[in-house]
Amino acid sequence: PERLDLSLLTAERLAGIERRDFEKIRIGTSKHGSKVGDIFRVAGNNLLDVVFEGGSARLDRVAEAMRGGSVRVVGDAGAQAGRAMRGGTLTIEGNAGPHAGSGMRGGRLEITGNAGDHLGAPLAGELAGMNGGVLIVRGKAGAFAADRMRRGLIAVLKGSGDHAGSRMIAGTLVVAGGTGEMPGYLRRAADALAVSRDG
Structure with missing residues (x-):
């Protein structure tokens, strides 16, 4: 199945776009290149609050570089959810794939389920x-949650894989529920690194 790039579907990138044009935005990453209207039924007019009902691990780059507003995924999300966010709120009511929150600079990302490697x-x-x-x-x-983290706060409530907080430069990582092997490996510094080794 085709993977979908949803990075264009944030409030600031959709500003001023007519609904009929919105449905024509290409989001498919294959040669076929599915459009928004091929995959989603579009309803409502409030572009500051975007909701994807019915998630999938194929929904990549949700809310990438978002600066304001909110995006909510009712279900799972794929790779790089919330990458390079600068503001706003992204809520994933399910699991997220690898590199969620990679390069975040601001805003709030909440994942109610599990997150993949390289959080x-x-x-x-x-x-x-x-x-x-x-x-x-x-x-x-x-594995590798908060690798090379510089600033911000990451809280993981039910445990993490190997190398949590590896190569951290600064910032705060809190892991409850146990970690895998070698937490804080090659960590240079951190405002706080709190992990629970017990499950």
């Missing part, structure tokens, strides 16, 4: 991970 961590080739904002995971996080 708040940089993409390959980048030198720094999360750089501001608040990221809350009510479930578990995968």
